[in-house]
Amino acid sequence: MKYPTPKLVVSACLAGEFVRYDGGTVKDPFVEKLLRYCQVIPVCPEVSIGLGVPRNKVILYWKEKELRLVQPSSGKDLTEDMLSFVESFLSGLEEVDGFLLKGKSPSCGVSNSTLSYKDPEGRTFSHRTKGLFAKKVIERFEDLPVEDEKRLKDEKIKKHFLVRLFSIARLREFISRAESISQLMEFHRINKYLLMLHSQTKLKEMGRLVASSKGFTQTIKEYSRLFRQALKKTPSKGQYINTFTHIYGHLSRRLNQKEKDHFFTLLEDFRKGLVSEKTILELLKNWSFRFEEDYLQTQTIFEPCPKELN
Ligand code: SF4
Known part of the structure; x- marks a missing residue:
């Protein structure tokens, strides 16, 4: 990465x-x-x-x-x-x-x-x-x-600070070289689950914006504002569970029953505070490699900032 x-x-x-x-x-x-x-x-x-x-x-x-x-x-x-x-x-x-x-x-x-x-x-x-x-x-x-x-x-504050800092930097670097709406669509795609985790409402708003026929400059400007706002709030447990479930939805038809049961047990453990979000993200990432799901492998939610800082 x-x-x-x-x-x-x-x-x-x-x-x-x-x-x-x-x-x-x-x-x-x-x-x-x-x-x-x-x-x-x-x-x-x-x-x-x-x-x-x-x-x-x-x-x-x-x-x-x-x-x-x-x-x-x-x-x-x-x-x-x-x-x-x-x-x-x-x-x-x-x-x-x-x-x-x-x-x-x-x-x-x-x-x-x-x-x-x-x-x-x-x-x-x-x-x-x-x-x-x-x-x-x-x-x-x-x-x-x-x-x-x-x-x-505080680990929670640190994580949120790092995710915002590196994501906003990624956006700035992307904008400095972006030339077309199709590039913006690709940027939006790789950040989909990270944005969903922080604000489903903003994710939808940004999706509508990217698909609209506004001019490139205007779209980038509005997208940039929404992107920063989307990341403002620290995600709740419910938002994590919702996002994990969406990612799981991409993979579930290729999982066997034991793997499915294991996922839902982990989700329940996460809800109770017995495992961290990292455990579930790692499992989903492994499955995305195993099933060669390119759409998932490139998602920034799996590694929004350098591991060494976690
Ligand atoms: S940067 Fe200067 S003003 Fe700010 S805390 Fe440090 S010493 Fe004080």
Whole structure:
């Protein structure tokens, strides 16, 4: 399987640069491995607005209902500098496939992991929120995967992030060389079960779009939007079972009764949490080789991203 190379915007401290407030960097074995498969676009918002390394800490505080970025030691309010950097950085960004940012940072924190305060000195804790840079990224790139390294410790979140990142990169690389609707139909075909797994409604919508007689440019544009949206939600167990059953439908007439029984036992085990989805996917993939089902063998659902990252 040939994998695309995702274009990933990464907090510079996660990408090995010594830019943290204390002059350090962040070591994370999984992130280091992932970055070897990506085209990395590093960014350190705090260094980019002129803060040095090392530097005194910055914090977030609520001025009435407005979130401000300040440096308590100097009393500087850095909010406008940060917002204007974010605007120019994000507007000048080439097409990218996702963001991996540093958790808990007042600039980069993604998932309500950053402390915020009721006063500019940081004496009274208010609640956890997103970093200022991360907040703008999420608002602007709502259809792209945006995560922090801490959340990727959760296997489910990591898997979903990787599937989205590599699938969106595959789409971008495909679009850069696509010339005809028939090529788009082929792209849609190999992603059919991956899309079904995430959103059957979007899969149908995309099928109708590909079969419509809209112009090539318009179709690609709409397809691309729907593709990103389709992958947004983490699939439920029910969605896995539905997709497995559809794939099984291609193969069932060539299976003997014991094999059929085995499949449904595994499906029940999966429903109960006794086996993972990988076990069932592997079985279906093996059968697709055995019965020389080209239509199934090329499906991206079987290997959406490099095995080494799983
Ligand atoms: S968390 Fe963000 S702002 Fe802080 S050092 Fe890392 S890249 Fe720079």
